[in-house]
Amino acid sequence: MISFSLEGQRALVTGANTGIGQAIAVGLAGAGAEVIAAGRSSCAETVAMTGGRELRLDFADPMAARDVFEAERIDILVNNAGIIRRADAVEFTEEDWDAVMDVNLKALFFTCQAFGRAALARGTGGRIVNIASLLSFQGGIRVPSYTAAKHGVAGITKLLANEWAGRGINVNAIAPGYIETNNTEALRADEARNRAILERIPAGRWGKADDIAGAAVFLASPAAAYVHGAILNVDGGWLAR
Incomplete structure (x- = not known):
């Protein structure tokens, strides 16, 4: 299991106060990583679960993490922070469009950029795990900016893999x-x-946040050393249907 060990690694997980981000933080800590739980609200619960520490970042400012990676070595970045706005396309507002795109795509790119700059300058390499979505592949309904942003996350993931692999x-x-x-x-x-959603999921259930943690540990670990630009579906078989 040494290939899955994250001993000696420091990870920053954004949006780690609850849900998927919290589960990923706990998973990384369980594999041996030192975890920094970042969020706009308190991550105290996650810190208690991981033994790590907290960093307050509000990605409503897409440049919120621009100086984070210069201050200390961070080996693993998990871009999980995200928001969603729901409305019919004909009613969707510019404010809701901009808010979602800023947090879910613009902030993700510039956080990756800041991480990449620091890692390349150190020459130590690193791992980035972005949180995409089924809506990186499908259209969905009533979430136009979320769908656009998650398609963008898939594209940015592949672009950065091409440049940095x-x-x-x-x-x-x-x-x-x-x-x-x-x-x-x-x-x-x-x-x-x-x-309707349950009827389409081959696994027959909604996923749990913990279902995402193992995939994150894998992509952050030496076991994934030759994995670049992949979008790993953890969806109960939804996209296979």
Whole structure:
């Protein structure tokens, strides 16, 4: 199991206060990494679960992490922070478009850029794991900016892999399926939508945040040394249907 060990590695997980981010932080810590839990709200619970520490970052400012990676060596970056806005396309506002694109795509790119600059300057390499979505591949409904941003996350992941794979930085992404988190609460509360979603998932259930943690550990570990530009679906078989 040495290939999956993260001993001696320091990881920054954004949006780590709850849900998928918290589960990933716990998973990385369990594999031996020192974890920095970053979020706009308190990550105290995650810190207690991981034995790591907290960093307050609000990615409503896409440049929030621009100076983080110069201050200390960070080996693993997990870009999980994200928001969602729901409305019919004909009613969708510019404000909601910009808010989602800033957090989910613009901040992700510039956080990757800051990490990459520092890692390349040190010559130590590193791992980036971006959180994409089923909507990196599908259109969805009533989430136009989220769909656009998650398509962008897949593209940026591949672009950065092309530029950095030969320089020791692995850039990959995880595309979670329908996971029980705050972002999907409205869908689960809608009886018809909930039923329709469950009927399509071959695994027959909504995913748990913990279902994403193992994939993140793998992509952050030496076991994934030759994995570059991959979008790993963790979706209960949704995209295979």
